[in-house]
Amino acid sequence: MMIKKKETDVPVLLGRPSNNLKMGVVGLPNIGKSSLFNALTNSSVPAENYPFCTIDPSEARVLVPDDRLDWLCEIYKPIRTTPAHLTVLDIAGLVRGASQGAGLGNAFLANVGSVDAIYHLVRAFENENVTHVENTIDPLRDLDIIQEELRLKDEEMLERQLAELVKLAKFPDNKRPLGTMSRKEEVGVVEKVADFMAKGNDVRKGDWNAPEVQVINTLHLLTAKPMVYLCNMSEQDYCKGTNKWLPDIQEWAKANNALDTVIPLSVSFESKLASMEQDEAKAHLNSLGVTSQLPRVILAGYRALHLIHYFTCGQQEVRAWTVRDTAKAPQAAGVIHTDFERGFISADIMKLEDLRQLKSEAAVRSAGKYLQKGKDYKMEDGDIAHFKVNE
Ligand SMILES: Nc1ncnc2c1ncn2[C@@H]1O[C@H](COP(=O)(O)OP(=O)(O)OP(=O)(O)O)[C@@H](O)[C@H]1O
Ligand SMILES: [Mg+2]
Numbered sequence: 001m002m003i004k005k006k007e008t009d010v011p012v013l014l015g016r017p018s019n020n021l022k023m024g025v026v027g028l029p030n031i032g033k034s035s036l037f038n039a040l041t042n043s044s045v046p047a048e049n050y051p052f053c054t055i056d057p058s059e060a061r062v063l064v065p066d067d068r069l070d071w072l073c074e075i076y077k078p079i080r081t082t083p084a085h086l087t088v089l090d091i092a093g094l095v096r097g098a099s100q101g102a103g104l105g106n107a108f109l110a111n112v113g114s115v116d117a118i119y120h121l122v123r124a125f126e127n128e129n130v131t132h133v134e135n136t137i138d139p140l141r142d143l144d145i146i147q148e149e150l151r152l153k154d155e156e157m158l159e160r161q162l163a164e165l166v167k168l169a170k171f172p173d174n175k176r177p178l179g180t181m182s183r184k185e186e187v188g189v190v191e192k193v194a195d196f197m198a199k200g201n202d203v204r205k206g207d208w209n210a211p212e213v214q215v216i217n218t219l220h221l222l223t224a225k226p227m228v229y230l231c232n233m234s235e236q237d238y239c240k241g242t243n244k245w246l247p248d249i250q251e252w253a254k255a256n257n258a259l260d261t262v263i264p265l266s267v268s269f270e271s272k273l274a275s276m277e278q279d280e281a282k283a284h285l286n287s288l289g290v291t292s293q294l295p296r297v298i299l300a301g302y303r304a305l306h307l308i309h310y311f312t313c314g315q316q317e318v319r320a321w322t323v324r325d326t327a328k329a330p331q332a333a334g335v336i337h338t339d340f341e342r343g344f345i346s347a348d349i350m351k352l353e354d355l356r357q358l359k360s361e362a363a364v365r366s367a368g369k370y371l372q373k374g375k376d377y378k379m380e381d382g383d384i385a386h387f388k389v390n391e
Contacts (some may be wrong), residue, residue: 014204014213014304015116019323019335022059022087023228023301024115028142029093029133032059032122032232032267033067037090039274040294041266063083063318064309065295068352068382072318073353083120083322084309086302089115096134096145098150103351106210109153109222116227117304119297120146124245125234127267139245140229140252150222151197158194161219165190181211190214197223205257226304228299229253229262238266239288261300263292308381311352313361314337329377333387347373350384366380 015021036054041060064084071332073081082238091111098109103151122139125367140374169183181189189212196206201224208216216224217315237243253262273281273292286290309320323332329349333342354369355361364370379385 007144012097013061013165013324013326014208015215015226015306017215017324018116019115019307019327020176021307022089022114023090023117023119023305023307024112025089025119025121026091026112027093027121027146027327028123028372029095030131030141031121032095034090035094035271036119036121036230036232036267037088040088040271040298042274049355054233058090060088060090062088062298063146064298066309066320069318069320071084071356072313072352072384075360076315076318078313078315080317080319081338082317083320084302084307086298086305086307088119088301094146094149095282096149098149099156110284112150112222112225113220117228117301119230119301120227121232121267122232124243124249125237125268126232127234139249143229143249143252147198147202147223150329151200151202154203154221154223155194157195158190158197160359162187162194164191176239181263186215190219193219193221193287202257204259226299227382228297228304229256229260229261231264232267235266235269235272238264238269238341239290241290246265261304263293263297263300265297270294299349308379310379310381310383310385312386313384323379325381327379329373329385329387330375332379332385333389336387339391344375345388347377348386349373349377352382352384355384 009222020126025037027033033216037058042061064086066083069081069083089111092108094112096106098106122142124139126137134145135374165183169187171183173182174206184369185341191204192212193206193216197203203216203221204224204226231243231246231249233243233246243264246262250262253260270292273284274294276284281292305365307322308325308327311323312319312321321332321335323335329347330341330344333347348370349372350361350364350370354364358364358367358369361370
C-alpha cells in the first residue's frame with residue numbers, strides 16, 4: 001500500500017523504512033517451501049517428505065534477473081559484475097493453532113515477524129506420497145488457516161499494545177515531538193485497526209491515511225506485510241497450464257486483498273530444473289514449451305517490497321544497487337557508503353534508453369543527456385548514476 005501525504009507529497013509506506021528487506025516463505029508444513037527455497041537459491045537445506053524438517057529458518061540471497069545489467073556489461077566490459085539481490089528466508093511450516101503456540105507456532109511466527117513481505121505458498125497438487133497435515137487437499141482451507149493464524153497473532157499483539165498505550169495516554173504528552181499525534185489520538189487509531197481486524201480483515205486491506213500508517217508501522221503487524229501467493233501445482237498441471245484449484249485461489253486472493261499477486265508454479269518442476277545444467281534445462285523447457293516461473297517469483301518479491309535498483313557503471317565494475325522506490329538521490333548514494341548520504345553534493349543521472357540510442361556514455365554526455373540532479377531527485381528504476389560527494 002502506498003499513501004501520499006497531502007502536505008509534503010512524501011509517500012508513507014506500510015512497513016520498515018529500509019533497503020535491506022527480506023521475503024519469507026510461509027505456508028503449512030510439508031508443502032514445498034524448502035524445495036522452493038532450494039530451487040531459488042540452489043542451496044541444500046534439507047527438503048524431506050516429512051513435516052518440520054526446517055527447524056532453523058535459513059536465509060539466502062537470490063539474484064534478481066535483469067537484462068539491462070547484462071546489456072550494460074556488454075557496453076562497459078567491466079572486470080566485475082554485481083547484480084541486485086533479494087534476501088529470502090525459509091520459514092518452518094505453520095499449523096492451525098500456531099498463534100496459540102501449536103507446532104512451535106510462536107517461534108515460527110516470530111520468524112514471520114522478521115521478514116518484510118511474504119511468499120505464501122499453497123499446496124495445489126495431489127500426491128499420496130506427500131503427507132498433508134490436514135489429510136486432504138484443499139487450498140482454500142489452507143489459505144484460510146495461515147491467514148487466520150497471522151491475523152490472530154496480530155489481534156493478540158494489538159490487544160497488548162493497546163493496553164500499554166492506554167496506560168501511557170493517562171500521562172501528559174509533553175515529551176512527544178511536535179507534529180506527531182497525541183497518545184489519545186494514537187489510541188484511537190489502534191482501536192480503529194483492532195476493530196477492522198476483528199471483522200476478519202488483514203490490516204493491509206484497509207485504506208489508511210498517512211498519519212495512520214505511521215502509527216500502524218510502530219505496531220509491527222504480520223498482516224501488514226505484502227503477500228505474493230504461490231500456487232504449487234503438479235508438474236503435469238504446470239506443463240498443461242491448467243489446475244482445478246487455481247481459479248478459486250485467484251478469486252480468494254482478490255477478495256482478500258486485490259493488490260496481492262498470485263503466481264502459479266510447480267515447485268517439483270522448478271527443483272528438477274534447478275538440478276540440471278543450464279543447457280540441459282533450456283532444452284528441457286524448449287521441448288515442453290514452458291518457462292521457469294522463478295524469475296517472475298523473484299521479481300514479484302522485489303516489487304512487493306517496493307524495491308528498485310539503479311546502476312553504477314565503469315570499467316572496474318557494473319553494479320546494481322537496491323533502494324526503495326521512494327528513495328531520493330542522497331539516500332541512494334547512502335547505499336554505496338553511509339557517508340555519501342551526508343556528503344551528497346549531486347548526482348549525474350543517465351537514462352538507460354539514452355545510452356541504448358546513443359551507444360556510448362561519451363555520446364550521451366555530449367548530447368547533454370547526462371543530467372546533474374540535486375538532493376530532491378527521486379531515483380527511478382534503471383537509472384545509471386554517478387554521485388558527487390564531499391568525503
Ligand atoms: N509440486 C509438487 N508436486 C509434488 N511433490 C511436491 C511438489 N512440491 C513439493 N513437493 C514435495 O513435497 C515434499 C515436502 O517438501 P518440502 O520439504 O520442501 O516442504 P516444506 O514446506 O519445506 O516442509 P516443512 O514445513 O516441513 O519445512 C517433498 O517431498 C517435495 O518433493
Ligand atoms: Mg521446510
